[in-house]
Amino acid sequence: xxxxxxxxxxxxxDMGQMVTLNCDPVSNHLYFYWYKQILGQQMxxxxxxxxxxxxxxxxxxxxxxxxxxPDGSYFTLKIQPTALEDSAVYFCASSLGAGDxxxxxxxxRLLVL
Amino acid sequence: xxxxxxSPESLTxxxxxxxxxxxxxxxxxxxxxxWYRQHSAKGLEVLVSxxxxxxxxxxxxxxxxxxANLHVSxxxxxxxxxxxxxxxxxxxxxxxxxxxxxxxxxxxVIP
Numbered sequence: 001x002x003x004x005x006x007x008x009x010x011x012x013x014d015m016g017q018m019v020t021l022n023c024d025p026v027s028n029h030l031y032f033y034w035y036k037q038i039l040g041q042q043m044x045x046x047x048x049x050x051x052x053x054x055x056x057x058x059x060x061x062x063x064x065x066x067x068x069x070p071d072g073s074y075f076t077l078k079i080q081p082t083a084l085e086d087s088a089v090y091f092c093a094s095s096l097g098a099g100d101x102x103x104x105x106x107x108x109r110l111l112v113l
Numbered sequence: 114x115x116x117x118x119x120s121p122e123s124l125t126x127x128x129x130x131x132x133x134x135x136x137x138x139x140x141x142x143x144x145x146x147x148w149y150r151q152h153s154a155k156g157l158e159v160l161v162s163x164x165x166x167x168x169x170x171x172x173x174x175x176x177x178x179x180x181a182n183l184h185v186s187x188x189x190x191x192x193x194x195x196x197x198x199x200x201x202x203x204x205x206x207x208x209x210x211x212x213x214x215x216x217x218x219x220x221x222v223i224p
Contacts, residue, residue: 004156032208042117043201043214057210091157098210099145104157 001025004105011022017095018080020086022106023092025075032075033056033093033102034067036060043091050098082112115140116122117204119215132189133171134218136202139183143203147212151199153220159203160185195205 005024013019016021025032034046049067065082069075075094076101079086089109116208123172126132139149142219145164149157163176163185170176173190177214202215 002160009154033210033212035212035214043217045211045213048209048211056211058211093157097208098208099205100210101147101159101162102210102212103159104149106154106156 002029002103004092004094004103005092006105008108009106010111012113013082015084015112016081018078019065019082019110021077021079021110022088022103023072023076023094025092026096026103029094029096029103031055031100031102032067032069032096033095033096035086035093035104036075037091037092037107038088041072045066046077046090060080075096082110084112087112115143115188115206115213117202117213117215119200119202119218122216123152123219124221126192126220128222128224129191130194132192132196132220132222134189134200134202134220136185136187136204137146137183138185138213139203140204140206141180141183143180143206146176147203147205148174148176148187149203150196150200151201151217152198154185160200189220191222194222194224196220199223202211 007022037043091108148160149172197215203212
């Protein structure tokens with residue numbers, strides 16, 4: 001099936017630093033999503049993004065989080081500054097249309113020390 | 114707020130025996146239900162999507178939806194050891210394609 005890539009697969013950073021997680025979505029998809037999964041817990045929706053704008057965000061999407069997709073390149077999630085509770089696996093997804101199937105990447109494992 | 118619960122937490126079946134997984138949701142206005150599976154360190158693989166009450170089959174995977182009972186199930190016919198993975202139920206509510214996931218069922222298929 002369609003492939004979503006995420007870079008890097010693992011990231012370890014010190015608390016307070018900035019981190020950018022990169023997602024290479026399916027080439028013709030227009031809608032993009034980030035989900036967060038803390039170890040041992042359910043995957044939870046963070047944000048979705050279309051046409052350069054955030055469509056909906058959850059309470060987990062703190063002010064320190066931002067997303068963008070400049071000029072059709074990577075869809076990125078930036079956290080600045082990071083906190084210990086940001087340690088989790090972050091999954092990117094994309095879909096062709098607003099209600100279509102979301103295809104997920106393998107996740108980026110973020111550890112904040 | 115939507116709550117999605119899966120059962121059982123883990124399931125072991127013999128190769129060739131039917132595997133049945135359950136998912137309940139709390140919001141009766143939910144309009145789209147998907148089953149994904151996740152092999153270790155890989156992305157989620159979509160198995161079957163269902164939008165209306167009844168049954169939807171995709172190969173060996175069949176989803177059953179009963180909206181009145183707030184229940185959707187997944188049945189895997191003739192499971193193989195390569196089907197061993199975490200199975201996730203995902204429920205969509207509203208128009209922004211936001212998915213609420215269950216906690217997953219760990220399926221082990223033994224030869």
